[in-house]
Each structure stands twice: as C-alpha cells, then as structure tokens.
Amino acid sequence: MLKQLYELALMEGEGLGTAYEYASKREIIKKYLNSKKVLIYGLPEKYGFSLDFLYFSENSGCEVHVYEKKKEKLKRYCTIIRTLEKKGIIKRKPLIISKIREVYDVIFSSEVIQQLNSKELQEYCKNVTKFSKSAVVFFPNQNNTSHHAITGLKAYTPEEVSRIFGCDNVRTGFVDMPPFPPGLHIKSDKTRRSLKVLAQFLHLPLLIEKISPRFIKKRFCHIAYIAVWPKNSSQVKQSANLCLFP
Numbered sequence: 001m002l003k004q005l006y007e008l009a010l011m012e013g014e015g016l017g018t019a020y021e022y023a024s025k026r027e028i029i030k031k032y033l034n035s036k037k038v039l040i041y042g043l044p045e046k047y048g049f050s051l052d053f054l055y056f057s058e059n060s061g062c063e064v065h066v067y068e069k070k071k072e073k074l075k076r077y078c079t080i081i082r083t084l085e086k087k088g089i090i091k092r093k094p095l096i097i098s099k100i101r102e103v104y105d106v107i108f109s110s111e112v113i114q115q116l117n118s119k120e121l122q123e124y125c126k127n128v129t130k131f132s133k134s135a136v137v138f139f140p141n142q143n144n145t146s147h148h149a150i151t152g153l154k155a156y157t158p159e160e161v162s163r164i165f166g167c168d169n170v171r172t173g174f175v176d177m178p179p180f181p182p183g184l185h186i187k188s189d190k191t192r193r194s195l196k197v198l199a200q201f202l203h204l205p206l207l208i209e210k211i212s213p214r215f216i217k218k219r220f221c222h223i224a225y226i227a228v229w230p231k232n233s234s235q236v237k238q239s240a241n242l243c244l245f246p
Contacts (some may be wrong), residue, residue, distance in 0.1 A: 002202050007129045008055060008089075011080055012048040019163055019180040020202050021223070022052035024209060025110070028175055028225060029053070033060035035105030040066045040094070041128065042112035046153060049077050051084075054094055064094040065104070100131050107131065110138035110223070113161070114154040125165045134229040137161070141174060141224040146181040158224045169229045174221035177209040178202070181222075 001025055009018035032038075038057045043049050043066075057064050068074045074096065084090045107128055116124055128135045140155035158172030209217070 004089075004202060005052070005055075008051045009048065011083060012051060014048045016202070018179060019049050019181065020205070021053075021176045023202065023206055024175045024177070025052055025138065025223070026189065028054065028173070028227070029108060029212065031137065032106045032108075033057060033062065035062050035134075037102075037104050038062045038064050039100065039104040039107045039131070041100075041107050041109045041124075042066065043070070043073050043077055043110035045115040046151065047111060049073075049080060050108070050110050050131060053110070054081075054084075054090065057108075058090045058092060058094070061130060064092075064221075065097050066094045067097050067100060072238045100127055106133065107135040107137075109135075111140065111153070113139050114156065121164060121170075124210060128228065129165065129167055132228070134227070136225060136227045138175070138223050138225045141218075141221050143174075143218050143224075144220060144222055146222075148215070150181055156224065158226055161224075161226050165226065165228060167228050168189050172225065172229045173227075174214070174217035174224050175209075175224040177205070177212065177217060177220050179205050180221075 002019060005007045005022045006016070006019040006020065007016055012018065033056055035057075038053070040050055040053045054064055054066075066077070066079065078096070081093055085093060113121055113124060128137065139161065140151065142155035142157045142160075144155070158174075158238070162170050162172060209221075
C-alpha cells in the first residue's frame, strides 16, 4: 500500500511525508469507507491535493463529490484526476460541485480550515454539521511547534476546533508522526522518485505511531483531527469510536 501511496504523492509533487501522512490518516477514515456518498470539502492550502480521500473512497465504491472554491487549485486537481483515470488508479472521476446541496454520509477535509477567516470558518463548520451524517476534519496541530518554524501554516488545537463546531458528539486526536518534521520538501522530481524505495520502511514509524500514547502524539504529530457525527446516529457514533486512536 505504501508504494501506491507514494505514487499518489509523486503525482501531487510531494514525497515520503505525504505518503506517510496518507497511510496514517487511513487508520482514522477506514471505518467510514462503507459510506455511499462522500464529500471532500476543500483541498489543502499548501501540501498536495488530498488524493488519499479520493483514492480510498473511490476504491471502496463510494460516490465522491469535491468542493473547492480556488479555481487554480481546482484546475490542477482536475489535471491530476485525468492522469489517475488514464493510469487506472481510479475508475470513476469525482463530481466537482460548486454548491453543497445535499447531505453526505461522510465529509472529509484536510489542511483546509486554517486558511479561513473567522466568518468563513464559522460558515464552514455550520455546513459540515448541516450537510453530513458524519465528518472527519484534519488540520495542522498547534502543539507541534514546527508549524511555526517550517510550514508557516496557521494551526489549531483540537479543543479550539471542538469549541468552534459547538457539537457534543465529537472525538479528537492526532495523526501523522513520521521521523521528520512537517514541511520538509525535496524540489527535484528525480530525487523524489529515487526515494521511492524508502517507502517500504515507513511501516516501522507507522507502528510506533499506532502504539504511542496520546501525550506523545499531541507533541509530535503533524496533524490533529476532529470527528463529528452531528445527526446523532448511533451507527455512525459506533463507527467513529471504533476507528479513532485514543
């Protein structure tokens, strides 16, 4: 699986860090992949295009919709999607939507909310709770100080995001704890491709992350997340409890 995730990362102009991130996040979202309809609510501000959400959802037979308001980001995303389809990595293109009009079984997003101003963030959270049966939102982890020094991304704590959502039915946690800080990027495509062989060695740090206690993840994980099930479905709640790390 890691080799395939590395191929996805290369298509986005990313590398080992993104491949690791995708494998780590899969442990959180995999229990939601029996959903019929998935919305990817926004594309990442800086790193990649959230191809993990599309790849895992589409390969699980989900119908995938994508909303992204930045035209240039969306244009590049659609170019990558055409390549994925030509290579047979995905069989069905996602539906690009300009407005959210229906309730989805699950909404996913990663590295989106930190780029929003206060008003936009309130509207975003309102839409997530209004148009989803469940949702998992990933964002830069403020407890990891490398975001200030390297990525330049605004970051949040899970507690802050929970207050913004104002929803009782939530779970929070931390993911993406590779043996290197966030934001490291190799510019040379040739070099990134030559590092493909290293992808297989990511299994060990993934295992270490999986068994690490929450206080370690809080400090060193690149990403925090909040899982929400606003419709108060007992079935959705059970799935969320099963798939989230402590």
